[in-house]
Amino acid sequence: MHVSVETTSTLGRRLKVAVPADRVEKEFSARLQQLSKQVKMPGFRPGKVPLKMVEAQFGGRLMNEVAGELIQTTFREVIGSQGLRPAVDPRVQHKPFGRGEELEYTIEFEIYPEVKRSDLAGERIERPVVEINDPDVDRTLETIRKQRSTWKPVEREAHMGDRVTIDFVGKLNGQEFEGGKAAAFPLVLGGGTLIESLEQGLVGAKAGDERRIRVKFPANYQHALLAGQEAEFDVKTSEVAEPVVPELNEAFAKELGVKDGTIEQLRAEVKANLTREASARVRAVLRARILSSLLEANPIEVPRSLVDTELERLKTAVKSRSLNTADKDLLEKRAYRQVALGLILGEIVRTKAIKPDPTEVRARIEEMAADYESPQEYIQWHYASPERLSEVESLILEGKIVDELLGSVELVDKPMSFQELMKTEAIPR
Structure with missing residues (x-):
């Protein structure tokens, strides 16, 4: 089999493949023989129809089937021998051919970019450190009062x-x-x-x-x-x-669900909630900084078709038919970032053979389901769809990678107020 590989762009590849005539003939003859055993024609017993008559009636269809099968088979053989990893569905063209001729086809596709760094050893990441104090509780209670x-x-x-x-x-x-x-x-x-x-x-x-x-x-x-x-x-x-604005008294505390109605208990519960919120925000900030550092460490070109697909998904998500230039540029950058991160994380998962633990996946789904009126229906809804289950598995895998990368960097504590923390960027740049 003759193969030539052409680089059309950083990620673009064009393969020209010529499958030998004898391989084509072998595959065609096998299919013709198999079909002849099934074909029924007037005047002939089943399985006794002459091959020439079967070929005359079904030869064109068989030749197309042979071409499709051989293209799939030989394409897998070629990318395996060449060490190529297609990132998107290939575009195929083949020349017309008949019995006794070789099958020539051209196939174009984009490959996955090379991810050079799968760790962040030597990097320094700032970690917000926040202590919830009385003024934080006071501000929160004032906000709650105004809301009510x-x-x-x-x-x-x-x-x-x-x-x-x-x-x-x-x-x-x-x-x-x-x-x-x-x-x-x-x-x-x-x-x-x-x-x-x-x-x-x-x-x-x-x-x-x-x-x-x-x-x-x-x-x-x-x-x-x-x-x-x-x-x-x-x-x-x-x-x-x-x-x-309602007064801050026992009646107000009971209205907010504090059983004994004391202001002290209300303040304690608000402080506990703020502490949990701060912890979750710190985690989100660290995740964003880790992923941003990972992007900076791997300045890769990504397949344009994947960016276009992600861009359309984002446009649908914002539900806006008319976007100005600034919005389009922002979505374009976000689409690139999402695709690039997905490819980098996917490569880390592949090379390090990281797999989601089914028990962790179940626990995450149950945690998400707790916010719904019918948790069991929500859980079943996820397990009924491989796509939805895959989304949760991806979250688990990303969490594992972030935890591993956090262990490879130098964390530098930076004290800040709760208000500063809530204004800190928590999306990868």
């Missing part, structure tokens, strides 16, 4: 932090636009629910007031129709209400 505020109607003008109930109609060039109209809409001023200039324009409004507010949408606004455009909103305010 009730609203008291007032006769005065609206201030930032008040809730106004409004009817509004938005117009662009004098025409109403989709999504720009609502009735009895509750809006907390300064909450960022609507565009900032519209909320600012309602400061000072009283119940019964009607206002026309001009706004300009940002150039990167999520709706392409409105991005960078000026619009007018006719707004009628039907109510202004101020927040009534």
Whole structure:
């Protein structure tokens, strides 16, 4: 069998293969003989139809089957002997051929990139160190109190932090636009629910007031129709209400599920929750830093087709038909990062023969199921789908790799506040 390998790009490969005529003939004859035993034709007993008649009727179909089978078989042989690992489905073309002729085909594909480093020995990673203190608990309790505020109607003008109930109609060039109209809409001023200039324009409004507010949408606004455009909103305010924040007392504590209703126990539970949250955040930050370091240690080119596939998945996930240039660039970088990380982690799994423990997978699924009303149905839903089960297995494998890499780096503790920790990047760059 004659084989030539051509490098078309860093990862691109083109194989030209010529399968000898005698191998093609051997495969074709075997299939023809097998088919002749099954074919029925008028005037002939089963299995006694002459081969020439069988070939005349079915030869074209058999030749296509032979070509397909030989291409698959010889392609596996070639990539095995050449040490090639295709990363995507190959594109195949073969020349027309007949009996007594060799089968020539060309096959193009991209290979997996070489991953040079599977450890981070010698690298230094900063590890956040956080101690939950009384001010952290105070801030959290204040946030909880505000979240549980009730609203008291007032006769005065609206201030930032008040809730106004409004009817509004938005117009662009004098025409109403989709999504720009609502009735009895509750809006907390300064909450960022609507565009900032519209909320600012309602400061000072009283119940019964009607206002026309001009706004300009940002150039990167999520709706392409409105991005960078000026619009007018006719707004009628039907109510202004101020927040009534509940007192921090035993009744409030019991409302939050503290059985004995003491403030001390409430503070202890809040501190415990913050400690768990901080621990999870530290883990997420370390994971992001480890994976970012792994990416930096392996500057690889990735198959374009894999990036395109991931990019389409991300576009579907954000559910936006119209993306501006900045958003597209961001998604493109994210798609590349996701694919590159997947390939690097996959290579580490392959070379180190890391496998998910079924008991760990089960435990992770049960942990995830605890947040659902019917945990057992959620568990069965995962085990009913190899794809869903594979996703959990991938999480387990990634966790094993991150733990192993953490053991190979120098961790440098960096004290910080809880607030600083929650603002720290927890996504691989």
